[in-house]
Amino acid sequence: MSQAAQHPITPYGVAIHQAMSTGDLTQMKALLAKAESLLEQQGNLAAAIEVLKLEIARLERQ
Template identity: 75%
Template sequence: MSKEAQHPITPYGVAIHQAMSEGDLAKMKALLIDAESVLKQQGNLAAAVELLRLEITKLERN
């Protein structure tokens, strides 16, 4: 995969869990705004990952 085709992955899960464990309300609210924006742009990432997994399995069988 070329560098142009790679996409950065923001580790929201880690940041979210850290903010929650620290009880940092301001950080949690800011992360929620950012994460909701990413979700709107990306759509259902879990469904896309499952489709990708199925396509890989299909191609590996050939």
């Protein structure tokens, strides 16, 4: 049984790079579908982080 079958893999950079390094097209497509689904649900994380940083900076100035 593969590690992917034992534990869910969150589609972040490490999981994506590991999937690509295996050359397993089925695994890569499954990971892509999961990542796209999460992105659709969560939106742009990078933009949310920038907004959070701005809010932290604003509160620290008070």
